[in-house]
Amino acid sequence: MSGVRVLVGTKKGAFILSSDGKRDKWEVNGPLFTGWEVYHMKGSQADPNRIYASQTSGWFGQVIQRSSDGGKTWETPGGGMTQSPQGWPAGESNKFVYDVSPETGKPLTTHQWYDGTQHPWEFKRVWHLEPSLNDADTVYAGVEDAALFKSKDGGRTWQELSGLRGHGTGPKWQPGAGGMCLHTVLLDPSNPNRIYIAISAAGAFRTDDGGKTWKPINKGLHSQYIPDPNAEIGHCVHHVALNPKRPNVLFMQKHWDVMRSNNGGDSWTEISGNLPTDFGFVIDVHAHELETIYVVPIKSDSEHFVHEGKLRVYRSKTGGNEWEPLTKGLPQSNCFVNVLRDAMAVDSLDNCGVYFGTTGGQVYCSADAGDSWNPIVRDLPSVLSVEVQTLP
Amino acid sequence: MIRVVLPYHLRRLANVGNEVQVEVQGQVTQRSVLNALEVQYPMLCGTIRDHVTQQRRPFLRFFACQEDLSHESPDEPLPEAVVTGKEPLLIVGAIAGG
Numbered sequence: 404m405s406g407v408r409v410l411v412g413t414k415k416g417a418f419i420l421s422s423d424g425k426r427d428k429w430e431v432n433g434p435l436f437t438g439w440e441v442y443h444m445k446g447s448q449a450d451p452n453r454i455y456a457s458q459t460s461g462w463f464g465q466v467i468q469r470s471s472d473g474g475k476t477w478e479t480p481g482g483g484m485t486q487s488p489q490g491w492p493a494g495e496s497n498k499f500v501y502d503v504s505p506e507t508g509k510p511l512t513t514h515q516w517y518d519g520t521q522h523p524w525e526f527k528r529v530w531h532l533e534p535s536l537n538d539a540d541t542v543y544a545g546v547e548d549a550a551l552f553k554s555k556d557g558g559r560t561w562q563e564l565s566g567l568r569g570h571g572t573g574p575k576w577q578p579g580a581g582g583m584c585l586h587t588v589l590l591d592p593s594n595p596n597r598i599y600i601a602i603s604a605a606g607a608f609r610t611d612d613g614g615k616t617w618k619p620i621n622k623g624l625h626s627q628y629i630p631d632p633n634a635e636i637g638h639c640v641h642h643v644a645l646n647p648k649r650p651n652v653l654f655m656q657k658h659w660d661v662m663r664s665n666n667g668g669d670s671w672t673e674i675s676g677n678l679p680t681d682f683g684f685v686i687d688v689h690a691h692e693l694e695t696i697y698v699v700p701i702k703s704d705s706e707h708f709v710h711e712g713k714l715r716v717y718r719s720k721t722g723g724n725e726w727e728p729l730t731k732g733l734p735q736s737n738c739f740v741n742v743l744r745d746a747m748a749v750d751s752l753d754n755c756g757v758y759f760g761t762t763g764g765q766v767y768c769s770a771d772a773g774d775s776w777n778p779i780v781r782d783l784p785s786v787l788s789v790e791v792q793t794l795p
Numbered sequence: 796m797i798r799v800v801l802p803y804h805l806r807r808l809a810n811v812g813n814e815v816q817v818e819v820q821g822q823v824t825q826r827s828v829l830n831a832l833e834v835q836y837p838m839l840c841g842t843i844r845d846h847v848t849q850q851r852r853p854f855l856r857f858f859a860c861q862e863d864l865s866h867e868s869p870d871e872p873l874p875e876a877v878v879t880g881k882e883p884l885l886i887v888g889a890i891a892g893g
């Protein structure tokens with residue numbers, strides 16, 4: 404019988420939650436990487452036993468972890484050492500260095516700081532790991548300060564796709580409240596050269612040549628908190644989602660506003676409709692119903708918790724604008740948690756499962772596309788990310 | 796052998812106890828000890844000092860023999876008690892309490 408493996412990153416380690424296809428009984432493994440922030444874990448579609456994890460710390464920096472047996476054992480993929488010309492050992496696995504080479508690097512050394520001054524790019528952490536759709540050793544990393552890196556050797560070495568930072572608007576990018584992070588990486592299964600990414604607070608970008616060149620795709624976004632509300636860049640995009648069966652249609656949760664694009668991001672229209680508030684972080688698409696989407700409205704950018712003390716997932720079966728609250732099994736009073744941008748996922752079982760994690764440490768599962776919910780776990784550390792693997 | 800005491804998170808990462816021993820060729824300095832440490836435990840690369848600049852990460856400090864060595868040159872010889880193994884080099888997270 405098929406099953407699912409839910410990968411949960413938290414502020415104090417990672418957890419792996421496993422179940423069969425019924426999704427009513429769960430095995431909880433963890434914590435892994437105890438005491439470290441695990442911003443994101445994601446499994447490879449090419450090899451479900453290959454999982455990548457971003458383990459990070461303000462004290463000790465960035466570590467990439469890799470499992471080749473479905474999360475039972477882990478390794479830092481740098482492995483052996485090489486001797487640098489200066490004589491000291493040169494470990495590679497955790498090394499994210501911005502490209503400033505004369506051949507491919509751009510002379511782009513600053514971005515906009517909170518106060519409007521220019522500030523140098525400084526690597527802080529990996530927010531999102533996106534494994535290639537067809538090669539388990541190829542993986543992309545979205546990082547803070549915003550850039551996209553790629554590894555073709557299972558996370559041992561990383562090279563920046565510097566055309567993104569160097570395409571011209573970089574000096575206007577600025578950090579959001581959580582830092583200047585590249586948090587969304589979407590690979591188009593129908594076109595290996597097309598990748599979408601999103602940055603807070605710069606906006607969404609697309610490449611159609613495998614990452615060499617990029618263009619902003621923010622036409623139609625309107626953000627009242629920036630000097631030009633309709634600017635080409637500067638929008639605080641919180642998350643973007645697509646269904647792999649229809650990768651040209653994108654759904655976006657912006658700082659405020661839920662948006663939709665029917666043309667690969669060339670233009671966007673608002674679909675917030677009857678949501679009680681259109682601020683939020685997560686957004687996802689049903690695995691089989693292409694017009695069914697999910698968000699969790701958050702009260703406001705000053706009050707990062709759910710609206711009216713009720714934890715409600717909102718579902719639209721019409722591709723937006725018309726939304727219904729999903730509440731069965733979720734707390735409907737005195738609840739003041741947040742659901743962060745990478746903390747929702749869907750499985751691809753026949754009856755689509757939906758999962759999300761909260762800053763209060765709960766991970767909820769719906770095995771019926773959102774109609775009802777059950778907590779898998781209630782008392783984890785604050786949840787940073789949730790991904791799910793559908794296993795054969 | 797040079798004794799090195801690691802903070803909790805790095806012990807977990809390297810899968811070691813609270814103290815490790817490394818062999819250092821030549822002069823015993825912060826740099827040579829960290830080089831030897833990273834050869835023995837490659838997963839620690841980048842966690843104590845920056846990959847590129849080799850500068851100490853800002854929230855870490857180095858102590859030995861009840862002295863703060865954090866701001867010493869990485870090529871300054873370490874105290875004799877560290878060289879002889881009588882005292883360890885302590886790598887400590889910089890913020891106490893919490």
